[in-house]
Amino acid sequence: MALTSQRVDVPVIxxxxxxxxxxxxxxxxxxxxxxxxxxxxxxxxxKYDECWFCLPCEQECPTGAITVQIPFLLR
Amino acid sequence: xxxxxxxxxxxxWVEMLRSPQLDDRLVAVKTLQHLGDEDAIEPLIGVxxxxxxxxxxxxxxxxxxxxxxxxxxxxxxxxxxxxHANVRDEALSALKELxxxxxxxxxxxxxxxxxxxxxxxxxxxxxxxxxAQALPFVLPFFESENPTLREAAVITLRYLNQVVRxxxxxALAQDANxxxxxxxxLTLGHLSDAEVVPxxxxxxxxxxxxxxxxxxxxxLDLLANPAAIAALIAAMGDPEWQVRKFTARAxxxxxxxxxxxxxxxxxxxxxxxxxxxxxxxxxKLAQAEALPALQQTLNDxxxxxRIFSQRAxxxxxxxxxxxxxx
Numbered sequence: 001m002a003l004t005s006q007r008v009d010v011p012v013i014x015x016x017x018x019x020x021x022x023x024x025x026x027x028x029x030x031x032x033x034x035x036x037x038x039x040x041x042x043x044x045x046x047k048y049d050e051c052w053f054c055l056p057c058e059q060e061c062p063t064g065a066i067t068v069q070i071p072f073l074l075r
Numbered sequence: 076x077x078x079x080x081x082x083x084x085x086x087x088w089v090e091m092l093r094s095p096q097l098d099d100r101l102v103a104v105k106t107l108q109h110l111g112d113e114d115a116i117e118p119l120i121g122v123x124x125x126x127x128x129x130x131x132x133x134x135x136x137x138x139x140x141x142x143x144x145x146x147x148x149x150x151x152x153x154x155x156x157x158x159h160a161n162v163r164d165e166a167l168s169a170l171k172e173l174x175x176x177x178x179x180x181x182x183x184x185x186x187x188x189x190x191x192x193x194x195x196x197x198x199x200x201x202x203x204x205x206x207a208q209a210l211p212f213v214l215p216f217f218e219s220e221n222p223t224l225r226e227a228a229v230i231t232l233r234y235l236n237q238v239v240r241x242x243x244x245x246a247l248a249q250d251a252n253x254x255x256x257x258x259x260x261l262t263l264g265h266l267s268d269a270e271v272v273p274x275x276x277x278x279x280x281x282x283x284x285x286x287x288x289x290x291x292x293x294x295l296d297l298l299a300n301p302a303a304i305a306a307l308i309a310a311m312g313d314p315e316w317q318v319r320k321f322t323a324r325a326x327x328x329x330x331x332x333x334x335x336x337x338x339x340x341x342x343x344x345x346x347x348x349x350x351x352x353x354x355x356x357x358x359k360l361a362q363a364e365a366l367p368a369l370q371q372t373l374n375d376x377x378x379x380x381r382i383f384s385q386r387a388x389x390x391x392x393x394x395x396x397x398x399x400x401x
Contacts, residue, residue, distance in 0.1 A: 023102040028109055062101045062134055 011069045012046040012057060018065035019043040026057035026066055081114045089118045100131050108138040116144055123150045129159035136162060140169030148173055152181055156193035167196045174200055183212045191221060198227040202234035210238055217243050222252035229255065233262040240268050248274045253284040260287050264294025272298060276306030279322070285315040292321035299328035311337040316346040323352035330359045339368045342384075347377035354380060358387025361394040 012035065014026075021042030027035045034048040035057060044066075053074055058066045081089070088110070091103035104122060107115040115138070122135040136154055139147040151173070154166035174182070182204070186197045198216065201209045213235070216228035229247050232238060245268060247259040260278050263271050275298070278291035292310060295303045307329065310322040323341060326334050334356070341353035354372060357365040369391070372384040 020098045020102050022099065023105060025105045025109065060105070062105045062130060 010046040010049050011051045011053065011071070013067045013069060014044050014046070015065040015067070016041065016043045018063040020063060020065075023062065025060045025062060029056040029060050031056075082112060085110055085112045085114050089115060092118055092122060097128055097131070100126070100128065101134070104131050104134045104138065108134060108141065111141065113142060113144065116142055116147060120147060120150045123154055129157075129162050132157070132159065132162045133165050136165040136169055140165070140172065143173060145173070145177075148178055149181060152178070152185055152197075155185065155196040156190045158192075163192055163196060167199065170196075170200055171203060174203060176204055176206060179204055179206055179208065183209060186212050191224065195224060195227050198224070198231045201231050205234055205236045207235050207237045210235055210241070214241075214243055217247055222250070222255050225250065225252070226255045226258045229258045229262050233265045239266060241266055242268060242270075245270055245274060248278055253287060256282065256284060256287045257290050260290035260294055262294075263291075264297040272300045272302050276303050279303075279306050279310045279318075285313075285318055288313060288315070288318045289321050292318055292325050296321060296325035296328060299325075301329050301331065304329055304331045304333060308334050308337050311341055316344070316349055319344060319349045320346070320352055323349055323356050326356040327352065327359050330356070330361075332360065332362065335360060335362055335364060339365055342368050342372050347375070347380050350375060350380045351377070351383045354384040354387045358383075358390040361391050363391065363395055366391055 024037070026044050027037065031054060032048070032050050032052060034046055034050050035044050036047045037043065038045055051068070053068060053070050055068055058068045085107070088103045088106045091099050094100055094103070104119070107119065119135045119139055123132060126132050126135065132154070136151065139151060148170070151166045151170055154162055155170070157163045157166070182197045182200055185193050189197065194216070198213065201213065209231075213228050213231055216224045219225050219228070225247060229244055232241060232244055244259065244262060244266065247255055248263065250256050250259065256278070260275065263275055272295070275291045275295050279288050279295065282288050282291070288310065292307075295307060303325070307322050307325050311319055311334075313319050313322065319341065323338070326338060338353045338357050338360070341349055342357075344350050344353065350372060354369060357369060366388060369384050369388050372380055375381050375384065
C-alpha cells in the first residue's frame with residue numbers, strides 16, 4: 001500500500017479540531033487498518049491511501065470529526 | 076457503583092464516565108460500546124439519568140440497545156421525553172426492537188403523564204405491541220390540540236388487534252389538518268362501523284387533498300363494499316392519476332357492470348398504471364362489450380398494460396358461453 005504524502009488528498013479527512021486524543025473508535029472499526037494516530041498530536045489520520053468507502057469510521061466518530069469523500073462514480 | 080469483579084479495563088472506562096471533561100466522557104462511552112461488556116450496563120443507565128451532553132447520552136442509548144437487556148427498557152422509555160431530538164430518536168429506534176407486551180403498562184403510564192415527545196413516541200411503540208388494551212388510552216388523543224398527536228393516534232388505531240369498531244375515529248375524517256385526514260382515510264379501511272363506507276365515499280369524491288382521496292380509494296379497495304360503487308365510478312374522473320389508479324384497483328374487487336363505461340374510458344388514460352388496473356378490472360367484470368377496447372390496448376407502449384390486457388381478454392373469453400363468436 002502506498003504511504004500517503006498529502007493528507008488532504010486522501011478520502012478520509014479528519015477534522016483535527018474535533019478529533020479526541022484518547023479516542024480510537026475509528027481506528028478500531030476500520031476493516032483495512034489504514035487509520036492511525038499521529039503520535040505527536042494524538043489525532044487520527046489516514047496513513048495508507050486505501051479505502052473501501054464503507055463508512056463505519058465516519059459513523060462511529062463520537063464528535064463527527066471524520067468525513068469520507070466518496071468518489072463521484074461510487075456515489 | 077460498579078462491582079468488584081468488573082474487568083479492570085472496563086472499570087477504568089466506567090470511572091472515566093464520571094470525568095468532568097466532556098472529551099473523556101465521550102471516549103469512555105464510545106469505548107464501552109466497543110468493549111460490549113455487560114458489566115457496563117448499570118453505569119450506562121446512570122449516564123441516561125445524569126449526563127447533560129446529548130451526544131454522550133445518544134451513544135449510551137445505542138450501547139444499551141446493542142446489549143438488548145430488558146433492564147434498560149424503563150430508562151430508555153424515559154429517554155423518549157428527552158429535550159434532545161437525537162436522544163429521543165435513538166431511544167425510539169432501540170425500543171422498537173426491545174419492547175414487548177410485558178412493557179405495555181409502562182408505556183401506557185408514559186402516555187398519560189409524559190410530555191408531547193414521549194406521548195408521540197409511545198403512540199408509535201404501541202403499534203408494535205398491537206394490544207387492544209391500549210385503545211382507551213389512545214382515544215383521548217383524537218381530540219388533542221396537536222395535529223401530530225391526532226395523526227399518530229389514528230395511525231396507531233389501525234395496528235391494534237381486534238379493534239373493528241371505533242366511532243370516535245370517524246370524526247377525524249373531517250379534521251382540519253390534511254395529514255390527519257390522510258391517516259384517518261387509511262385507518263377507516265380497517266374498521267367496520269356502518270358509517271365507514273359512506274364516509275370514505277365522501278372523502279374519495281369531495282376531499283380537497285388528493286392524498287386523502289387516494290387513501291380513501293385504498294381503503295375502499297380493502298373493504299370491497301358494493302355500496303361504494305357510485306363514488307368509485309365518479310372517482311375514475313379524478314384529476315389525479317394516483318386516485319384513478321387506486322379507484323381502478325377498488326373496482327377490481329367490487330365488480331359492477333355500471334363501472335364498464337368509465338373503465339373502458341380509463342384504457343386510454345394518460346398514465347399506464349391506470350390503464351393496467353382498468354384492464355384488470357374489466358377482466359374481472361367479464362363483459363364482452365369490453366373486448367374491442369381491450370384488444371386496442373394490446374399495442375400499448377407499456378408492456379405491463381399489454382400483459383394485463385391480454386390476461387383480461389383471456390378471462391373474458393373464458394367466461395363467455397362456448398357458442399359466442401366474440
